[in-house]
Amino acid sequence: MDPVFSDSSSCDPFPNTDDEDCRGASPRRASSPPEHLQKKKRRRGRARSNASTQVVKKNRRLKANDRERNRMHNLNDALDALRGVLPAFPDETKLTKIETLRFAHNYIWALSETIRIADLQAPVLLSPARSPDSCSWSCSGSSSSSSPDHCASSPGSPGGPEDLLHPERLLGFRGFLPGVY
DNA sequence: TAGGCCATCTGGTCCT
């Protein structure tokens, strides 16, 4: 469980900014306005509305923080799901976010290459029904088959299609990735 | 101890 996530509205996530609100509700609040200050009633009314708008703003901020937290959690969940479908690494260290994205990118490319190579090697008769379209997704355009991240190492000459899918190959031996996309 | 990664907060911008 995430203690922070459990109930952000009850605890106080704003140790700094809150002081302001506390100050606003502090003993400075006048109890009985002198008569000669009655003309300032309006002013006081405005001050009160300022205080209330501060409260509204604070509540809005808290809600926004909560939503943002949820959003990031959803993003992390999606990232975890992505990790789940990627080939496992020998050492069970969890991929970082950027590694996961780059790994996935390379993995997709490798799968596409594998299919492309298999198509090239397969006898035409074995796949008569296969239309040009079926290949288009795997080798579509320049992006898919042109420059994968791990191309830097030796993309064009794998021992076989299965070599392309080797985790360490896909990740470029982990740690090699900076700047690659 | 420095550097990397991460979670969270925050204010701005865009969209509905």
Added chain:
DNA sequence: AGGACCAGATGGCCTA
């Protein structure tokens, strides 16, 4: 107006 998205700032944790 309110929510989603984004990027910068900040602080904590971990590792070499």
